[in-house]
Amino acid sequence: MAGSGAVTRNTLRQQIADALRDEVLAGRLPPGTEFTVKQIAEQYEVSATPVREALVDLSAQGLLESVQHRGFRVRIFTVDDFRGMVEARALVVDGIFRRLCERGSGPGAGEALVSVRRRADEARRAALSGSLEVLIGYDLRFWRELSGLIGNAYISDFLHRIRVQCWVFAVPHLLRDPKLREALWCRHGELVDAVTRGDAEGTRALVRDYNEQGLAWAEGLETAAGA
8 A cells, every 4th residue: 555654653753752751751762871773673673764753843843962973872961941931831720720711611511631640640640659760740731731631732731841841850859768758749739629610719819839849849959969
């Protein structure tokens, strides 16, 4: 069938990109890890072309850096990078929730949030149990689905990219944190409730709490590093 080779390659490219992203988010490929196209191709037993394309895609998403004559490296984000991510995320999320709260009392709003609520419940359970890898998966789906309710793919994709980068920064530090459970935000369900009620002030308060917790945690990392 015409074009089937291209479709297969593009599917493989996405699968490799997703697998490597999961490895980074799980902390199994820590920041600074270097590898070549050949190494990844051998690991997944595939040709170099879809691997190279997958690595270029992840570089475009800000997760990898190209190292001249050496291959690719998992990007190292700093605390200042994280602060910038949180600021960008906050500005986008504020606009999203303003619109969602305006629609909150409209017909069908509750049904549209049913799937998001399930993600929220799973994310909360994972956070309370300290299951970091499980939390990341549900947290990313939660925010992707919630932001997707406004029907603007550009906004949803941008927010998802920022959230992935936030986790890439946070994971190595969280894995070393003896108080891991205390560092994980778990109020996803309360946020869904506030959006469903159309409670703009309550929504803003929860998002502010979310951002402040993340920034306070990052400041603690900086303080500990300077001690």
